Amino acid sequence: MAIVELKNVAKRYDSMPGKKGAEHANAVEDFNLTTKDGEFVVLVGPSGCGKSTTMRMIAGLEHNTAGEIRINGQDVSSVEPRDRDIAMVFQSYALYPHMSVYHNMAFALELKKTPKEEVKQRVQEAARILDIEHLLDRKPRALSGGQRQRVALGRALVRQPQVFLMDEPLSNLDARLRVGMRAEITRLHRRLGVTTFYVTHDQTEAMTMGQRIVVMRDGRIQQVDTPYNLYERPVNRFVAGFIGTPSMNFLQADHHGDGLGGQGFSCPLGPRLQAALGEGGQRSSCWLGIRPEHLHQVEESSGRGRLEGVIEVIEPLGPVTMVQVRVGDTLVTAQLAAHLDVEIGDTLGLAFDPDQVHLFDIESDQALGLEPDSAASSTQATA
Ligand SMILES: Nc1ncnc2c1ncn2[C@@H]1O[C@H](COP(=O)(O)OP(=O)(O)O)[C@@H](O)[C@H]1O
């Protein structure tokens, strides 16, 4: 088991397609993170934000161009990948087609001249954990996608590494299998307690699996936090929009007297929002963020925020219905009851609790009025 430390780590590739100018020259910039022993850390962010590059630097497959990577206190910059005691699982987990499942899993150990008995014992143990004992004699072509994925995991497992790196290992599986496998990986982690970095671009996967989540954008960490804190206290508009599904709605709001508002919506200001708006000087406008699940169809709404618009889309999902209404020039998504008595083209009024909204600076996109403890955790994340 291990504590992995990244300090001011950066990666600059000599040629980076589509990135010009010094400001955007780095694939990863100023990356700071220290894991706990046995922690499950998820890196999440849109394609190209630097997740794989970060993983490859931890594995030693790429050299960091700045900063320091330490494993259990030891600077690993001069340690070869094979000596780092790290096992990786990739999205494209090419199994050797001519080898049986057993030999696919045993291969790395045999290369290291591990005694035959021990190889056998480790492969069988991994196969038992992954429930693939009955497949050990098969060739990869005789396996389903999910079974192949298990073999790829097994191959990493038998090495009993001190760190697991998993880079989008479930992307090739269909949605249902992905949900099953993600629970299985979580169980596996609980059982083995190996420090794990897990990469995904899927915020649901990140939220369900990560003990801590690193949200990245353009090579930079935006926030490092628990799933709960990312949802409740996003530090900026990017994180707010990225975490949560469907995404948070953002309305550009004017500040007048004791309220925020714009075309088709208004929000009264209690002490919390007043204080948030006053932060760093008075503001005449801000972004008002409202999650779809915080919009409700209610008649009476004194003391509440309100918005109104024409329905453009109705999506019944079973337990809930997603409705999109045009408010001014913004399309707002609301998560409403399963059975709705509305039609496309109807005007719909919705209410929300001002205590549940998020405010963001109109220019910097930074969250306004975050409580001190969350401000501390986010500073820690980016310091
Ligand atoms: N070998 C490389 N040479 C040049 N640029 C690269 C190389 N690998 C990745 N990049 C660039 O670095 C950035 C981050 O890539 P990557 O780490 O693969 O992102 P992610 O895994 O988050 O999708 C991207 O802009 C990508 O184009």
Ligand SMILES: [Mg+2]
């Ligand atoms: Mg990647």
